[in-house]
Amino acid sequence: MLGTRLDLDRIHTARRRIDPVFLDTPMYSCDALGRGLGCAVSVKLETANPVRSFKGRGTELVTSLLAEQGRTAVVCASAGNLGQALAWSGRRRGLDVTVVASRRAPATKLDRIRALGAELEVVDGDFELARERAVDIAQRRGIRLLEDSLDIETCEGAATIGLELAGAPFDTVLIALGGGAMATGVGYALKALAPGTEVICVQPGGAPAMTRSWHERRVVTTESADTIADGVAGRYPIPAVLDDLLAIADDAVLVQESSIIAGMRLLLEHAGLVVEPSAALGVAAVLEDRDRFAGRHVVTVLCGSNVDLDAYHRWVRD
């Protein structure tokens, strides 16, 4: 596809660098969920791997390249899942991994970043402050800064999900939208291999910066972000990622917090799946606009399941 940073040959090459534990994840039609939502629904399960999210695909690619170049250290800012994935991939290649995260990130994500052997620095601010601090650390230590969604490897890693989806018969894919690596990667691969597929990005109304930017075709930032979907709560869209998303996505929609919670509950009730809020965004989008999806076959990427248990119990019980 012209005008994007992505390339199909590079995505195929990327796939060969990723540990198979992250690849060829289950995808299946979930009839009970479909009955509840009024359309055919398939899920693509990105939670059944050692870091419980799709982010391992990108970090496998990045760390294998770093190891090949003889680099020994890497730092990233993370909402919690990229940091775990980088820690996992870095550890098995002997890399020193530093992760900067917000103190407000779910405790389980912070604990697991430490448990995977990374040095964790927490900042008293949100993800955007963590991004600034990671830049600072990279400059001071002279080490590689991994920037999610901006660094093409993160998009190419996610794009391997799109390769796996491309052969399946469905109409629409619903993709959680944060920085945009997943949506641009998956969307690109699908548009290249199955151009009839509709690509819809979903973001919480409480963290709408990238969705607003997509609709206005220019970067729109927000003063704050307020959502339980902590994996997608950025405020400063990256211009190059927005450009890709404009070329790739068919739509970007916002959903309410109550729909995200209802989505998590439906996934538990009808599919027996525990997911974190960001992974329920696709189901939330169908719940909010049933007519749009009626009669269609949608795939939703269940992108993570790192959730604080207390909060999760509260959400699904109330």
Ligand SMILES: Cc1ncc(COP(=O)(O)O)c(C=O)c1O
């Ligand atoms: C579970 C989960 N879903 C969605 C996203 C958003 O992905 P992206 O930043 O690639 O748009 C993230 C990002 O960390 C995530 O952890």
